[in-house]
Amino acid sequence: MGEFALIEEIRRRCAVPRADVILGIGDDAALLQPRAGSELAVSTDTLVAGVHFPAGTAPFDIGWKSLAVNLSDLAAMGAEPAWALLALSLPAADADWLAGFCDGFAALARQHGIALVGGDTTRGPLTITVTVHGFAPPGAALRRDGARAGDRILVSGIPGEAAAGLTCLLGSALLHAAGPVDRDYLLERLQRPIPRVALGLALRGIASAAIDISDGLRQDLGHIAARSGLGAVIVTDRLPHSEALQRAGDADQRLRWQLAGGDDYELCIAVPPARVAAAQAAAADCGTVLTDIGAFEEGDGVRIVDAAGADVALPRSGWEHFVA
Numbered sequence: 001m002g003e004f005a006l007i008e009e010i011r012r013r014c015a016v017p018r019a020d021v022i023l024g025i026g027d028d029a030a031l032l033q034p035r036a037g038s039e040l041a042v043s044t045d046t047l048v049a050g051v052h053f054p055a056g057t058a059p060f061d062i063g064w065k066s067l068a069v070n071l072s073d074l075a076a077m078g079a080e081p082a083w084a085l086l087a088l089s090l091p092a093a094d095a096d097w098l099a100g101f102c103d104g105f106a107a108l109a110r111q112h113g114i115a116l117v118g119g120d121t122t123r124g125p126l127t128i129t130v131t132v133h134g135f136a137p138p139g140a141a142l143r144r145d146g147a148r149a150g151d152r153i154l155v156s157g158i159p160g161e162a163a164a165g166l167t168c169l170l171g172s173a174l175l176h177a178a179g180p181v182d183r184d185y186l187l188e189r190l191q192r193p194i195p196r197v198a199l200g201l202a203l204r205g206i207a208s209a210a211i212d213i214s215d216g217l218r219q220d221l222g223h224i225a226a227r228s229g230l231g232a233v234i235v236t237d238r239l240p241h242s243e244a245l246q247r248a249g250d251a252d253q254r255l256r257w258q259l260a261g262g263d264d265y266e267l268c269i270a271v272p273p274a275r276v277a278a279a280q281a282a283a284a285d286c287g288t289v290l291t292d293i294g295a296f297e298e299g300d301g302v303r304i305v306d307a308a309g310a311d312v313a314l315p316r317s318g319w320e321h322f323v324a
Helices: 003-013 060-079 094-110 160-172 180-190 198-203 218-230 243-248 250-259 271-283
Strands: 021-023 039-048 080-090 117-123 127-134 153-157 209-212 231-235 267-273 290-298 301-307
Touching: 003 080, 003 094, 003 117, 021 290, 039 060, 060 080, 060 094, 060 180, 060 198, 060 209, 080 094, 080 198, 094 117, 094 198, 153 271, 160 180, 160 243, 160 250, 180 243, 198 271, 209 218, 218 250, 218 267, 218 290, 218 301, 243 250, 271 290, 290 301
Parallel strands: 080 117, 231 301
Antiparallel strands: 039 127, 080 127, 153 267, 153 290, 209 267, 231 290
16 A cells, blocks of 8 residues: 555545535645634644554554544543544554554544544654644633632543553553453553543533643642642542452552553543532533542642541652653
8 A cells, every 4th residue: 555545545434524624635735614703722642652552452442542632632621623633654554454543533533523634644663643623612711720729629530440451451460350341341441532522511611620631640630730820639538439440459559540540531620619519410411420539729739648638658640751
């Protein structure tokens, strides 16, 4: 398969029609019609083989996840997805691999009505860069710098399941009694994360700040706290658990997965106490849950405490590139 046949295969398999795409894949640039009266949210992420997904990961899952991590950024901003660009570096133009990748990418794109409008292809180490664009009403986008002292910290879903899934995938001795059903569930949470787009949209006007959990709950919460000029405290006993997560590791391991594991792509938000019930009702309408795990406070940094208020030590905060 040559480069131009590869591009045509991507265009054919990933087509999602949108009226605001005047000209998509096939020209030197896309022509797009921005929505009148809206702000444009733009985000980009790169996935590298051996860093963001292990060798042997199914191409469908790579395609799905490469879009999911970007849609999660739009979700955290409360932005409605519209367009995507894909830059794909491949060691070889393998038609079967490309078909699986495109099918995974397109399956999620169709769920969210996001159109692939262009990008680039080149030969090289397997690397995928996706740029997404979305719309938000003026001044309505969720940001990291809006938290206030006293705001409650809410988290969607069950953080830690993706990290447990990675432990399953690597066959680590840290894994405990997770059976085949639990393993399959946890692996799916790692390889096919669910971007909380609908929840992000529903939280506009309710949450005062938001971020998605990509590098670990403690570390990502710290970004909200730092941008808002505050500290934060997480109460470990408030963290939500699934049965699969509880069976997969002991209490210490679960805590490390939940607070420092990352790759969950759940939302962590700041909500004034008077709006917590509204936020949780919005989450229920979107088919998920929001759990109150702590609060923002005057100060800086993120403290981890148990139910009695005693500090809990955590060896690491989360993932950071270029740091051992």
